[in-house]
Amino acid sequence: MPWSERLGEVDLPVRAGLPALTDALRGRGAAVLWAPPGSGKTTLVPPAVADLGPGRVVVTQPRRIAARAAARRLASLVGQPLGESVGYAVRGDRRSSAATRVEFVTTGVLLRRLQRDPDLPGVAAVVLDEVHERALDADLLLALLVDVRENLRDDLRLVAMSATLEAQRFADLLAADVVEVPGALHRVETVYAAPPPGVLPYDERGPTPAFLDHVAAIVRRALAERDGDVLVFLPGVAEVDGVARRLGGSDAEVHRLHGRLPAADQDRALTAGDRRRVVVSTAVAESSLTVPGVRVVVDAGLSREPRTDHRRGLAGLVTVRVSRAGAEQRAGRAGREAPGTAYRCWGEAEHAHLAAHPEPEIAVADLTGFALELAAWGSPDGRGLALPDPPPAPALAAARSTLADLGAVDDAGAVTERGRAIARVPTDPRLARALLDGAPVVGPRRAAEVVALLAEDVRAPGGDLGAALRQVRRGGSGSPAWKAAVDQLVRSAPPGEPGERLTDDLAVGAVVALAHPDRIARRRPGGSSYLMVGGTGAVLPRGEAALAGAEWLAVADVDRRPGQRDATIRSAAPIDEGLALEAAAARWTEDDEVTWSSGRVVARRVTRLGAIELAAATLAEPPAERVGAAVREGLRQEGLAVLPWTDAARALRARMDFLYRTLGAPWPDVADEALAASVETWLGPELARVRGTRDLRRIDVLAALRRLLPWPEAGRLDELAPERLAVPSGSAVRVDYDAEQPVLAVRLQETFGWAETPRLADGRVPVLLHLLSPARRPVAVTADLASFWAQGYPQVRSELRGRYPKHAWPEDPWTAPPTRGVRRV
Incomplete structure (x- = not known):
């Protein structure tokens, strides 16, 4: 039965654009679909593409949670269990089969498949969802798929779906038409709710506690003023937890929603219940996901974006203002099912000054994994690929330098066999290196555990990664996702002994050191601060005693805020000097x-x-x-x-x-x-x-x-x-060359009869004469001796002959004999 018949009763705005979309795909083989959030793109477009012919339709999503949710929703609409006609594949979790026609995957999963086999056997079409988010993997995947269509698979259909008006930009890259679906989102009222005077939304440490108090207060206000469930947007997991705690005691159920939660907890947050709900979420709910029952959005107006200090090799996330496009997309969540309200935790005047769009990730992120993908594809500099934006040259150079250190690329930037092995491990290249080289040292399982700990960003109590490992092993926070990642990584790890000679703490340190050799740190003599291999100073946070006193540390997470001399160590593990020397x-x-x-x-x-x-x-x-x-x-x-x-x-x-x-x-x-x-x-x-x-x-x-x-x-x-000049009296007087013009200081009586000023350097420069009194004080300064005798001397003679009567003051200096001392009587 065609998908169109199975989904005939699903009435979403995008349905009106499906005929134009399928016509474009039959004609040019590629299309860009522009439709606003909530119009049903993710639900109805993949089945429509599948109806064009045999073969699997692969749909990419920027996040694991979105891929699972989209697959689950489509499977329920066609009335089949997950894994039959509809399936999904994300890192560490797959539900699909040979019968699967529509498969939702993360961009990273499809990138690895493409690198293994660019022909993508069995795949008839790829639908790239949420391309407007400009995630690094998504930009690269689009460019590689265009390359495949141009050189290997001209029958491969491509659809790029965007919720912003930049659709034409992607259409130019794909040589495709734009299909516009205006959509019929319900009206969303906007309420601006700026924080009280003096409350900063964030500082160099992130969102301020006072601002989180304000967000929680606006949520309570929304619960009192509006009906329906409330979706709250915050920049990170810590802020989600903080606001959720502040909402304790409210009448509504409070659910957290972020990528680190177990799948069961994520599913509960995405499932409507009998009671009114508040879903406190990170950016995972901005797109692709429908949170049923939501009529109200409370937007903190903050986002997390990657930033990298390429000189020091320090990468991390920073808190920034949301863009206007991001704010509109978040607000649209309130109008997916009925008219709604968006409370914005900032002022209306401030809204006009927000950036129009978020920075593309390629412009600000660490490019090491991206550069390895380019090298493995055979295009180390990305030249000739249909990238929406070229990678910044300094960032790409830093990434290639890192890959060269890992042995992943050669001097020309081409991928090595070791680089291909690193690329096959489903994680960052540095962590992949740590897995491959760490397994023989600490054992495959422990190496995988530590790499998963770093990849899943499990928070370390007191910054102690050894304690974090013991915590997740016992089933602590983040352990379900961590366990799934460990199982997948173990399959990529080389064989090795268990590595029992090392304690867990040293094993963690060894693997972290292999992942980040530039962050191996030794305590400075006589102090509590550290110096890292890369040259950056670092300190442990005050009050964190777990790692205090360790001579050597392998640092996993570090940040350096403006105005600070040293970076702050956020997570680390102890190592010894031998392990440090091996790792670096x-x-x-x-x-x-x-x-x-x-x-x-x-x-x-x-x-x-x-x-x-x-x-x-x-x-x-x-x-x-x-x-x-x-x-x-x-x-x-x-x-x-x-x-x-x-x-x-x-x-x-x-x-x-x-x-x-x-x-x-x-x-x-x-x-x-x-x-x-x-x-x-x-x-x-x-x-x-x-x-x-x-x-x-x-x-x-x-x-x-x-x-x-x-x-x-x-x-x-x-x-x-000359060092000295002979004067008419017969004296040889030293010339002073320290000034701009050479100076000859000589008593006036020794120059009688000297008609021409001497000149030096082949006559180019006249000497500046300092004519001195008998007391050796200047009475005249001249570079024109003839003019002085004619005009200046009579006045000098008149003033000085009474004061120095024993010295010669003739009326005619031109003919008078020069003298060195007093005149004879």
Whole structure:
């Protein structure tokens, strides 16, 4: 019986667009369906596509909970048990059979199938749901499927379904038509409910307790003012738990809904009951899921998005404002079944300033898994693939560097056999590496347990991952999902011994260290803080005593907030130095280091694990070039004043500087920056004997400077920039080259009869004459001696001859004989 007959009584808005959709698929083989949330896309489109011909229709969902719920709903509508005509496959859980025609899967599951066999045998069509969410896996899957259609399977039908008006963008990528279904969602009234003055929605630690109080108060207000069940949107599991606790004692049943819950608890939250309900949810309820009975939405207005510090290799989630598109999608949950109300926990004026759409995950997320998928596909840089947005070059480079460290790609970025083995493990590449390399050390089962612990993000009490492992083994929070993940991972683990020589705590630490070798940390000497292999400092939260005092830690989760010097360790396990060295063997180095420190050259042979110094020994005979580099750095830090500058050295430097400024090359630049940069050239072999400022002060700077003199031009040094000039009295007076223009300070009486101002540097620069009184004080400054004799001298003579009667003050300085001392009587 065709699906259309079995679902004939299901009247949803999208039904009106199904004829146009199937026509587009018969024509071009691809289509983009735009329809608002709640219009029935997920329920009615896959059966309509299945009616086009034989073969399985695979429908992707961004989350496991959505895939299971969509399959369960469609199976109930056709009146069959799950696993017959309708099935699902998610990580660690599958309900499908050879008879399954419509299979709901997560994007990750289909990516792995596609990598194993790009032909997708038995699959007639793929329906990509919620493409507007711009999840990283979804963007990549769309690009790979377009590549398959163009090069392998032109008969493979593709449908991309979007709930936002960006549908044309995806249509261009798929070379497809857009089918629009306006939909008939019920009217949703919007109520803005801003928090009280002074209450911040979130800070660097996440949503504030006062704001969660406000959200809970709005939920109680909604229960009092409106009928129907209430769906509450919060950014994360901790906030879901916090608001659920705050609603204790209300008349309604309070259900939590998030991806870490056991499937049975998720099902209860998605099933209408006899009593009024409040469903407190993360973003899992934004799309694909229908929570029956909901007439009211309370939206906290916050979202969690990935952010990565690519320089330090620290990835995590941050709290941000929801986008306008996200807020509209959340509000639409209230109008799926009847008119409803959306309470927004922010002001109407603030709404206009929200971003129009969320950031695509490719722009902000860690790209290591994405880069491995590209490499395994044979396109390491993604060039030629129909990606909605290209990956940012720095993030992709960081990801490829990580993969190279894992041995997953070669120097050209092509996937290795080890990389293919890592890609076959259904988890992040770092965790896959930890499973493959950890199984022989701690045993396959324990390795799988720890990897599942990290993959499922099980919260560690006091940050202690060893305690978290013991907790989930006993059936604590998160254990159902964890157990399912363990069973799946064990099948991917290589064989090995149980690894009983290690305690559980050390086994956890070993696997975490293999997953995140850059986060292996050692306690700093004399303190409580740690230094990680990657170079970031880290501290344990105050009051967390479980790990305090451990010399070495394998850190699984760490974040570094703005303004903090060190990152904060959120979860870790102890390890010993031997395990640390094994896990981070690629970061082990032994280098000779010659540096300038505290006024001296320090030469050491240093053994490090990344940024962590393990051992050091004095280097007796460091290479001269390394010493020179260290001294250059010392001179840069402390300045050339640490050298023993004699008067003769300063004078030569000033003359050379004058010629460089006046004539240029080949006369050398002897400014501070230039001398510091060429220290090996002019200080020469003397550097090898330098170990500190005391040795620097023994250097013959005058001789060192002379090494910079250019030959044969240096033969004219005394002609171009003489150290002294002969004056009419017969004296040889020193020229001062420290100023911009050379200065000759000479007593006026010694210059009588000197008609022309002397010029230097082949006549280019006149000397600036400082004419002195008998007391050697300047009475005139001139570079034009002739003008001074004619105009300035008569006034000087008038003022000074009475004060210095024993000195010559002739009326005619042009012809008067120059004198060195007092005149003869």
